[in-house]
Amino acid sequence: MRLCIVEDLAVAGLEPLTLTRPAYALRLGAGVLGDRIARAWGVGPGPARRAAVIRPHLAEIARERDPHTVLNNPEWLAQGPSIVANARWVPPAGFDGTEAGGPNPPWLGLCRGRPACAVVGPERAVALAPNRVDDWFDDLLAKVDGVEVGGHWVDRPWDLVSLNEQAVRDDFDALEGPSVTNRHLQAMALVGPSDRLWIHESARIDPYTVFDTTNGPIIVGPDVWVQPFTRIEGPSVIGAGTQLFRANIRGAVSIGPVCRVGGEVEASIIQGYSNKYHEGFLGHAYVGEWVNLGAITSNSDLRNDYGEVEVPLHGDPIPTGQAKVGCFIGDHTRTGLGSMLNTGTSIGVMCNVLPAGWLLPKHVPSFSAVLWGKVAPGFELEQMFETARTVKGRRGLEFTGAEEQLYRSLHDQTRLERERAFQRGQDLRQAPRAAAASAAGP
Numbered sequence: 001m002r003l004c005i006v007e008d009l010a011v012a013g014l015e016p017l018t019l020t021r022p023a024y025a026l027r028l029g030a031g032v033l034g035d036r037i038a039r040a041w042g043v044g045p046g047p048a049r050r051a052a053v054i055r056p057h058l059a060e061i062a063r064e065r066d067p068h069t070v071l072n073n074p075e076w077l078a079q080g081p082s083i084v085a086n087a088r089w090v091p092p093a094g095f096d097g098t099e100a101g102g103p104n105p106p107w108l109g110l111c112r113g114r115p116a117c118a119v120v121g122p123e124r125a126v127a128l129a130p131n132r133v134d135d136w137f138d139d140l141l142a143k144v145d146g147v148e149v150g151g152h153w154v155d156r157p158w159d160l161v162s163l164n165e166q167a168v169r170d171d172f173d174a175l176e177g178p179s180v181t182n183r184h185l186q187a188m189a190l191v192g193p194s195d196r197l198w199i200h201e202s203a204r205i206d207p208y209t210v211f212d213t214t215n216g217p218i219i220v221g222p223d224v225w226v227q228p229f230t231r232i233e234g235p236s237v238i239g240a241g242t243q244l245f246r247a248n249i250r251g252a253v254s255i256g257p258v259c260r261v262g263g264e265v266e267a268s269i270i271q272g273y274s275n276k277y278h279e280g281f282l283g284h285a286y287v288g289e290w291v292n293l294g295a296i297t298s299n300s301d302l303r304n305d306y307g308e309v310e311v312p313l314h315g316d317p318i319p320t321g322q323a324k325v326g327c328f329i330g331d332h333t334r335t336g337l338g339s340m341l342n343t344g345t346s347i348g349v350m351c352n353v354l355p356a357g358w359l360l361p362k363h364v365p366s367f368s369a370v371l372w373g374k375v376a377p378g379f380e381l382e383q384m385f386e387t388a389r390t391v392k393g394r395r396g397l398e399f400t401g402a403e404e405q406l407y408r409s410l411h412d413q414t415r416l417e418r419e420r421a422f423q424r425g426q427d428l429r430q431a432p433r434a435a436a437a438s439a440a441g442p
Contacts, residue, residue: 001097003043003083004076004125005034006053008133010088010155015313016330016348016366017157017271017288019410022054022062023087027256027271028160029167030219030237034069036167037085037117039174041097051076052087053128057409060402077125081105084125086133089116090163092150093170100149108140109149115141116151157286157328158311158320164269165216165252168235172198172217188226196234200224215251245277256289258395266301268326273395285326288349290391292334299341300359301326311344312363315420320344330366332388332407348417349410350384365418367411375421381411 011023018026024034034052043049051070054062059071070076083097089111091097097117100109106124109117115137128136154160179198187205190197192213199205199220208228211218216235220226225243233251238244242255245262249255253265256272263276266283270276274287278295285299301324303309309325310317327341330349335341338355347353348366356373364370369378378384385407389399 001041001043001083001119002049002051002080003038003041003085004051004053004128005037005085005087006128006133006136007055007087007130008137009131011055013156013313014088014154016328016346017160017286019349019366019414020058020061020288020331020406021065022052022058023154024052024054025062025065026154026160027254027269028090028154028164029254030171033087033090033154037087037089037091040091040095041083041085043083043097051082053130053133056130057406061400061406064400064402072130074126074129077128078122081119081121082125083117083119084128085117086115086137088154090152090154090167092152093166095149095151100147106140106144108144108146110146111149111151111153113148114153115146116149116153118144156311156313156318156320158284158322158325160269160286161252161267161284161326162322164254164267165235168219168237168252168254169216171237172196172219172235175219192234200240206230221257239272250283267324271331283326284324285328287327287329288331288333290332290388291329292391294335294337294339296337297335297339297341299327299345300343303343309344312346314417315363315365315424332384332391348414350378350388350407352378363421365421366414368418368421377418377422381408 005024007023011018026033045068047068047070053072062071105119105121107119118140152163175198181201184199184205187207189210196213196217197211200222202222203220203224205226206228209226210231212233218232218234219237221240223241224238227245229246230244232249236249236253238255239257241258243260247262248264250266252267254269255261256270258273259270260275260277263279264281268282268285270287271289273289274291276293280296281298283301306323309320311320325344327345329347332349333347333351336354339353340359342359342362345362347364350367351364353370360370361375364375367378369376385404392399
């Protein structure tokens with residue numbers, strides 16, 4: 001069977017993470033959402049078996065990153081029956097898609113009453129189009145009785161953080177092959193059962209490192225380097241090519257490929273290619289790619305009154321229903337030495353956040369700066385692009401023309417959000433002056 005993963009309009013609720021990638025490329029557990037869906041349905045990789053319907057402005061950069069997935073192609077959809085799955089749906093553990101759908105499509109699977117997946121013939125599949133996925137599922141639901149299949153929805157960025165602990169456990173259980181070599185066991189101190197530890201044979205584990213599997217499994221990918229005085233608690237995933245420097249990994253953590261991480265990290269996801277080299281706390285957070293967190297950068301993930309945290313997505317506060325929520329940071333953003341991020345902070349793409357000696361603004365729109373504790377216009381686009389070329393060049397990669405075009409498009413798309421933030425900051429600065437003038441009288 002062939003699989004087509006689709007994006008609905010609700011992917012906007014996952015910004016700033018989905019500004020620069022399709023929803024199926026978001027990290028969860030030891031992989032990304034799209035691979036998780038494909039594994040549930042038993043669909044392997046390759047353009048003959050996988051396709052996606054995504055926002056058009058992401059298509060070119062998505063092809064660069066994954067040339068083996070066919071994008072927005074009606075001809076592919078017309079070639080035969082297809083599984084259609086919402087990119088924001090996380091299948092339940094043990095879900096076996098090979099048993100779903102039956103021999104005669106159409107078939108519709110629901111997650112908590114909402115359409116999550118379907119098996120349809122080509123005559124229905126060809127109607128799929130970007131920005132019309134919601135209508136397509138609604139039309140199918142009106143004609144086909146849905147079957148509850150379970151799972152979870154990823155509606156907001158903090159949902160990924162909340163689901164990550166169980167996702168790591170599920171991914172560990174799906175691993176095959178030898179779990180750990182004697183060479184690795186001799187170098188480390190192991191607390192907890194060894195059968196909950198999986199380390200790729202190419203990983204380098206230095207002495208004076210501690211792996212604690214008491215509370216969950218640990219997965220260490222290829223070419224990882226764990227340096228002395230690092231402690232890793234499960235459940236956690238350390239992605240390929242990542243280096244840990246005197247790090248304290250507290251559990252429920254997924255670190256993507258080619259990251260440099262030190263200090264304390266708890267219940268967080270790092271998409272990949274990002275640096276948190278120095279001391280500082282990162283908790284209940286999701287960090288995008290090519291992010292650099294300066295030394296001692298720390299975020300709060302708990303209010304002093306233990307109340308519900310709100311996150312300002314697009315500048316408007318959204319209740320999370322949770323007491324522990326950290327920060328969400330878009331791609332190519334940088335923080336300066338000693339930056340302190342408030343509980344429930346949202347920072348867009350290509351931002352430059354400088355410390356001010358106190359908690360910084362909770363909402364930083366894309367392409368903005370934080371100067372003296374206030375949101376301000378960021379650098380010129382060409383200067384940001386030059387920095388991105390330098391950053392990617394240090395990893396032997398290129399800031400491509402497709403990426404540049406995407407960020408130019410995003411700069412226009414997010415202009416109104418920046419203007420609102422600048423105006424809000426101006427109003428806040430003027431309010432104390434107006435109050436003082438009123439108190440002074442004539």
